[in-house]
Amino acid sequence: MDTPEAPPEGTIHTERRGALLLVGINRPAKYNGFTPRMFRELGEAYSLLDDDPELRVGVLHAFGKHFTAGLDLPTIAPLMRRGEKAIPEGCVEPTDLGSPGYRRRTKPMVVAVKGITYTLGIELMLAADVVVAADDCRFSQLEVKRGIMATGGATLRMAERAGVGNAMLHLLTGDEFGSAEALRLNFVQKVVPAGQELDEALRIAEAIAAQAPLAVVATRKSVLKTVEQGPAAAVAEFVEVQTRLSNTEDAAEGVRSFVERRPARFTGR
Template identity: 80%
Template sequence: MDAPTPPAEGCIVTERRGELLLIGINRPAKRNGFTPPMFRQLADAYTLLDDDPQLRVGVLHAFGAHFTAGLDLPSIAELMRKGEKAFPYGVVEPTDLGTPGYRRRTKPLVAAVKGITFTLGIELMLAADIVVAADDCRFSQLEVQRGIMATGGATLRMSQRAGLGNAMLHLLTADEFDSAEALRLNFVQKVVPAGQELDEALRIAEAIARQAPLAVVATRLNAIKAVEQGPHAAVQEFIATQQRLSSSEDAAEGVRSFIEKRPARFQGR
């Protein structure tokens, strides 16, 4: 996929492919380092994914050789000192942390990462639901090397996925690790030859998009609740959620397609 020429501060490029929304990070001349306008546009893209009923799955990817080197610190430092975000209240927060004033994403997101995937890059992929990594990835959570702390979710999600000791190994040393280590730690779900990561992410996203949208969202949110609030909180939703889903048109279509031995045609209602 050819990258449109971005402005100097970079941009986020969205492309609709049927029920998928491709969300491309576009500042390859600066290793896709994130500036405030890029943050705002990324939040807008995630909000579009959630709000448009025609869209079912997002695919986060990057133009150029690298996913992202992380924050463009000179352009973002003043916001950090003020404790402000680069996007306004009311939009979907790309790191999906549940920060007061921001929305959480409900629809699934698949990320395709490659090359340099530092700091924010790791946090964006950990906030996605499924990650496909190229075998040339270089990962580093190096905030401590810059005198700051990772606040996009790494301190939470690394230990959730890999255990506290493994998280501390990478958070506190600012070391660089590869795709095989990321797979071992459950930071990514698949590793493919470089150049194939976006195709594989699209294949997975298309498979998700063929499923019943209401059931996909409900399943995703329940699994996240189990991780964040514990199994008991997730179990409390089982009966009410199943009642709601089983009364939907999609559930009726699922039964019909089973009886008629054909692929289901789900409408998201």
């Protein structure tokens, strides 16, 4: 994919491909380090995905050789010292933490990572739903090396995915590890040869987009509720959710397609 022209402070490039929204991190000259502008535009892109009924799945990727080196500290540090956020309130929060004033994403996000994937890069992929990693990835949650703490979800999700010991190993040393270790720790779901990560992410996103949108959103929400609130909270909603889904046009289409032995044509209604 050709790299679109970007200003010095970087940008987030969006592209529609049918029901997919490709969200591209675009500041390759600076290893895709995030500036306030890029944070703002990322929140706007995630909000677009959720708000546009024609879009079903997001694909986060990066231009250049690397996913992101993380924060551009000279531009972000002043905001951090003031306790301010670069993402406008009311937007979908890309790190999906449920912070006051921000929305949580409802539609699926697939991420393709490659090369240097530091700090915020790890937190963005852990906040997504499916991650495809190139085999040349270099991961590091190195905030402790800069005198700060990871606050985009790594301290929560690393332990949930890989256990407390594995989380402490990488969070407290800030060491660098590769794609095989990330796969072992359940931080990524697939590892592919470098250069194939975006194609594989798009393939997965297309497969998700072909399913019934309301059922996909409900299924994703149930999984997250189980992780965050426990199985009982998710089970308590099973009957209500299934009743609602069973009365949709998509559920009727699912039955018809089964009887007629053809692929279903879901509309999200």
